[in-house]
Amino acid sequence: MPPPQPHKGRRKTDRWTGRRWNEAFSSGWSLAVAAVVAALAFGTLDPMQFARWIEQHYHVEELSQVTTPLAAQYGGLATVPVCRVQWNDLVANGTTLFELFSGKLAEPLIIVGGPATLWPAKRWTPARLFKTPAVYPSVKTANVPRFRYWDSTKPMTDPTDLGWNDHINVSAEDLFGSMLPHITARDNSERFLYAFSDLDLPEMRHLRKDVRPLAPLNIHPDTSDSEQRRFIWIGSENASTPFHYDTSHNLYFQVYGTKTFFLLPPREYTNVYVYPVSHPADRQVQVPWEPSDGWHVDAERFPLFFNVESVQVATLAPGEMLVLPAMWFHYVQASSLSISVNLWQLSSEAKTFATILADAVPLWQKSWPPDKTLVLLQHFLPSVIAKALYGTIDQCQEGTLGGTTCVDSLIRDLLEQHYEPLHLWTAHTHKFPCSTSVGKGLDVALADSVSDVAKKFRSMSIQYRRIFLAVWLMHLGDFAVSETGASPRDTARFLGSCVCTTCLDYGDEQL
Secondary structure: OOOOOOOOOOOOOOOOOHHHHHHHHHOOOHHHHHHHHHHHHOOOOOHHHHHHHHHHHOOHHHHOOOOOHHHHHHOOOOEEEOOEEEHHHHHHOOOOHHHHOOHHHOOOEEEEOOHHHHOHHHHOOHHHHHOOOOEEEEEEEEOOOEOOOOOOOOOOOOOOOOOEEEEEEEEHHHHHHHHHHHHHOOOOOOOEEEEEEEOOOHHHHHHHOOOOOOHHHOOOOOOOHHHOEEEEEEEOOOOEEEEEOOOEEEEEEEEEOOEEEEEEOHHHHHHOOEOOOOOOOOOEEOOOOOHHHOOOOOOOOOHHHHHOOOEEEEEEOOOEEEEEOOOOEEEEEEOOOEEEEEEEEEOHHHHHHHHHHHOOOOOOOOOOOHHHHHHHHHHHHHHHHHHHHOOOHHHHHHOOOOOOOHHHHHHHHHHHHHHHHHOOOOOOOOOOOOOOOOOOOHHHHHHHHHHHHHHHHHOOOHHHHHHHHHHHHHHHHHHHHHHOOOOHHHHHHHHHHHHOOOOOOOOOOOO
């Protein structure tokens, strides 16, 4: 029986990464690839040589046909199991964690063994944690397994019923001696539980000593252990968190029970409809693609999702650690009662982006009237986008099709992917009151700031750059509308009316 064909409209990719390793083994070339992987494992071929060898010897369009028997479980989307490696093999090959989190090797990987197995935390069980004096700042219980992160301080917050009860400052005795047994007994309406805590909080000090910093687990060799954040995660069977991304690199260690990760790479950002930054579900995916919905996706509301190439799947057993690079989308589900520990370390791209936001609007002064702020941003935003993507305005215009500049192309994508599913944007929306001032001399005055910000964006890889550019645009769009007294629900109108020159479509009507 021939393998299923890719979904109509699915993009071809010319990028070879670790995601394809398992696909290659499923193909007719398994012996040849196995020889190269053996050479890699024994140190005669380094990972970069491996990637180049793959690019030279195989046709990606042929490999894109390869799928696995799991595909039918996930709405027909091809699945690729995440590779497992022994820590000692990585050490023998001279591969560092920093290399696993950067460059061509920045792909998920399951590590078996290693320094984390030396932690006293590896012996944690519900019975042990019951006896440990600790206070969990937030424990959520619900009658549905989905626990979405929700930041109620975000300005777009509405009175949405999230479907869970939040229990504050729960003792270990109550959590493990009362709440979890009650949940697992399945004799009440609340059948799911989810809890996590920063281990650096004072009330978690008795657990923190079981997850001490270890030099081999420091992702960035030039940073201190103090930059790592340590968390504990507890979930009842089937408790899950929907698809989202983090800006920090993640080392995720499974202590008790099993947990499954479904993973999408950063390049799928333009296909998964991430919430706007001012929404309480910021960094999370709007597409409700999860088991409770039978992995069904509304093709009319989320058509771009069908461009997603495949999903990687990683199931962690106790003692295994997942390498999860920053910006990877992950849906996490406890396959059984689960206890996990993770280390977060901010990615270099996120650090760079923080410096961009620290001085987000050059020249601006708080005393300025709204019109002056708008004209400044109407000049600044497109100039930065053009230089960040193509180097100059002229190259930006030449680098896209149909006469649309790269600025308009990026903003059209942003509006379609972030705001349209929330009914906050259409091409026929009411025009935002943009500034009509010429802004004489502004381009010259902004030139140095534009070059500096664009240079920082260009220091990022292209897939990260487009994500952070979109986030930056939304932040500054929110700022622009707030200066006029409007709400973040009008951010899309500002970007589509005042920064994009071709996003509104009124035909022959007057704007």
